[in-house]
Amino acid sequence: MSTVETSAAIAAIVGAVVAVVGCAWHVRWMFSLPFKGDVATAKGSASKGVMYAYTLGMAPWEKESTRRHMVGYLRGVLFHVGIFAALVVFVASPWATVIWPSVRLLLAAVACLGGIAGLLGLAARFGEHNLRAISTKDDYFAVALVSLFVLTSALAVLSPSAVPVFYVVSAVTLVYLPFGKVRHCVYFFFSRFAFGVFFGHRGVIEGARSQ
Amino acid sequence: MGKSDNTELTKKARELLRKQVDRKLAAALETCVRCGICAESCHYYVADPRPEHVPAYRAEKLRQIYRGLFDPIGRIAPGWVGAVPVSDQMLDSLVETSFASCTMCRRCTVNCPMGVDNALVVRAIRSLLTATGRAPEMLEQLAEAAIMREEGLEYIKDLFLEQIAELENELREKVGDLKARIPVEEQGAEILYVALSGAHTILPASVLFYATGTSWSLSLFEAANYGVFLGDTPRAKRITQRIVDEATRLGVKEVVVSECGHAYTTLRWEAPNWFGKPFPFRVRSLVEVMAEWIEKGKLKLDPTRNRLAVTYHDSCNLARNSGLIEEPRTILNACVTDFREMTPNKQHNYCCGGGAGLVALPEFSEQRLNAGKPKVKQIKATGASIVAASCDNCRHQLGELNEHYEMGVEVIGLAELVVNALVLDKGRVPGKEPVVAATV
Amino acid sequence: MSNADVVLDLKGLLCPIPVVKVSQAIKSLPVGGVIEATATDPGVLADIPAWTRTTGHELISIERQEKLINFKVRKVK
Numbered sequence: 248m249s250t251v252e253t254s255a256a257i258a259a260i261v262g263a264v265v266a267v268v269g270c271a272w273h274v275r276w277m278f279s280l281p282f283k284g285d286v287a288t289a290k291g292s293a294s295k296g297v298m299y300a301y302t303l304g305m306a307p308w309e310k311e312s313t314r315r316h317m318v319g320y321l322r323g324v325l326f327h328v329g330i331f332a333a334l335v336v337f338v339a340s341p342w343a344t345v346i347w348p349s350v351r352l353l354l355a356a357v358a359c360l361g362g363i364a365g366l367l368g369l370a371a372r373f374g375e376h377n378l379r380a381i382s383t384k385d386d387y388f389a390v391a392l393v394s395l396f397v398l399t400s401a402l403a404v405l406s407p408s409a410v411p412v413f414y415v416v417s418a419v420t421l422v423y424l425p426f427g428k429v430r431h432c433v434y435f436f437f438s439r440f441a442f443g444v445f446f447g448h449r450g451v452i453e454g455a456r457s458q
Numbered sequence: 459m460g461k462s463d464n465t466e467l468t469k470k471a472r473e474l475l476r477k478q479v480d481r482k483l484a485a486a487l488e489t490c491v492r493c494g495i496c497a498e499s500c501h502y503y504v505a506d507p508r509p510e511h512v513p514a515y516r517a518e519k520l521r522q523i524y525r526g527l528f529d530p531i532g533r534i535a536p537g538w539v540g541a542v543p544v545s546d547q548m549l550d551s552l553v554e555t556s557f558a559s560c561t562m563c564r565r566c567t568v569n570c571p572m573g574v575d576n577a578l579v580v581r582a583i584r585s586l587l588t589a590t591g592r593a594p595e596m597l598e599q600l601a602e603a604a605i606m607r608e609e610g611l612e613y614i615k616d617l618f619l620e621q622i623a624e625l626e627n628e629l630r631e632k633v634g635d636l637k638a639r640i641p642v643e644e645q646g647a648e649i650l651y652v653a654l655s656g657a658h659t660i661l662p663a664s665v666l667f668y669a670t671g672t673s674w675s676l677s678l679f680e681a682a683n684y685g686v687f688l689g690d691t692p693r694a695k696r697i698t699q700r701i702v703d704e705a706t707r708l709g710v711k712e713v714v715v716s717e718c719g720h721a722y723t724t725l726r727w728e729a730p731n732w733f734g735k736p737f738p739f740r741v742r743s744l745v746e747v748m749a750e751w752i753e754k755g756k757l758k759l760d761p762t763r764n765r766l767a768v769t770y771h772d773s774c775n776l777a778r779n780s781g782l783i784e785e786p787r788t789i790l791n792a793c794v795t796d797f798r799e800m801t802p803n804k805q806h807n808y809c810c811g812g813g814a815g816l817v818a819l820p821e822f823s824e825q826r827l828n829a830g831k832p833k834v835k836q837i838k839a840t841g842a843s844i845v846a847a848s849c850d851n852c853r854h855q856l857g858e859l860n861e862h863y864e865m866g867v868e869v870i871g872l873a874e875l876v877v878n879a880l881v882l883d884k885g886r887v888p889g890k891e892p893v894v895a896a897t898v
Numbered sequence: 899m900s901n902a903d904v905v906l907d908l909k910g911l912l913c914p915i916p917v918v919k920v921s922q923a924i925k926s927l928p929v930g931g932v933i934e935a936t937a938t939d940p941g942v943l944a945d946i947p948a949w950t951r952t953t954g955h956e957l958i959s960i961e962r963q964e965k966l967i968n969f970k971v972r973k974v975k
Contacts, residue, residue: 282481312569380509383540438489442573450781602952621940655913655941
């Protein structure tokens, strides 16, 4: 390995450590906050509500908002699928040469589409009146950075020479993760959980309602 | 900058927020990615599509404060994450945002891919404003008057009993039975019925309790809880305490709340958590009780007495926030001949715009009437002549929308529709005139 | 004839709107000014006394005449 490759790999590892420690800090902070279980007699099932919140409740046809903004929602879904592909590439990169070419090609295609979806989302954020009004600088930067991370993962999985670049971009992305909006990857689970408990317990979600 | 010492104000805001930020509120504050697809789920936005009416925009106002106080990046680089320092001016601007531009109906929460509870965020803003002396005066007065009703009970009780005596006479006339009663402070009654101040929430329920031979007692207190609208949990708890004490004193098995969305949500879902334990009595809405009576055949109803087309407005508190979705439909299908659903309905229904205390705030009536436009459109599309609503705030709002937008409908509660269809023993029907509340 | 500074017709209004209307109207009165109102919702029999006690205004009188409830409130502060 050249000095550049080694340095990039070390940077990526440092980034990963910062991201993991940072996320762990956020999780620990959340668990340090008060959380009172609901003592009101249930009308439905909180656990079924949580199940719904993490599964069917995320389906694009399930909400009026996602039906109305189907293109934007699917663009977001594609972006996140691309992020998962990029993370797979990141973890598997030391063994990239032994991964089947067809799998590498698939990862690259998914990441490529995901990265493009991310950039289109960024364009929408610049272009749409409402989105501009609610966006912070962090929103623009985070989407741009993660899109770059996803796109460079596509390059890295196809060409070993792109791996150092991917590592450097990964390092920046991962270090930034706990500090900017990307940390919603942690809070998302708490939010959906609270959603499921609330609407499940109260019997609002149809499948969770007691008869 | 604000007019007072911002260091003091910042310190106070930090303390107030720190007390409020639990895991649920933190999740709501941290999770929003500002995708903006919540926009059209809000009736304010549908009525007037501007960025200020996007739910995420409103919630962002508290996030701006929160980041400035609690987020390290918000302190180091506030402009980067949109953190804003606390000032009098910025808190003043939140009065309209939280008290006049959101009814905390949770339609945006149901429609958020992340499940962000914006209602919780808006409640936290209201709480902050109330604690810093910025809450609308009328809500303060109504909350205090509710507390006064207990503290000054010896002074108010006679007037209340005078009111009930008058209503008892009307009940007797209506059911044609001189022995019919509206019991108050009835030790050993099975049900404590908590109505609102208005007679329209007492009389129809009295007829139904009479018709079903229910053992009941009317509460000395009203169900409304303006402390909730203020985001002032200690005061809301104090107002609820009156009812809990009365129910415990009388030893009732059940507290039945009148047709009122926030009162039901408060007593059924919120209050047990304030007290830290379930109540020693069951809490139900009159809507649930009526549906049960119908299902068990305890009420003989003649739906042909309600022949006009009826549509039903789902109260956000009862449907989306309490799961009372099928019960109103059980009632309507039994007591009217032409029930028409509005679209969307049930837990997806649009808020009428009158919730969260808005009907008691004349200074925001323009915003409120404007926010009711989607509801007006929904009602008109059904072609119905009668709009049934099982929440008093909704009824006030729908009544005003009816006048303002000249809908030409009649707004009525479910209990009144049931009484209209009621056939008493031996084929008698109650009263000469149908019990219809006047609109505002 | 009424000696009130403001006369409110609250007939047909359901509680708590009568209280809201009185509260709104009293703002425009000088201290000592009197509001006279007529309502039909019997809820005002308890609501108005509770409100005057809370706000410190004086409830001069409240009485029922058949289906009507008449009351007078003097602004104190």
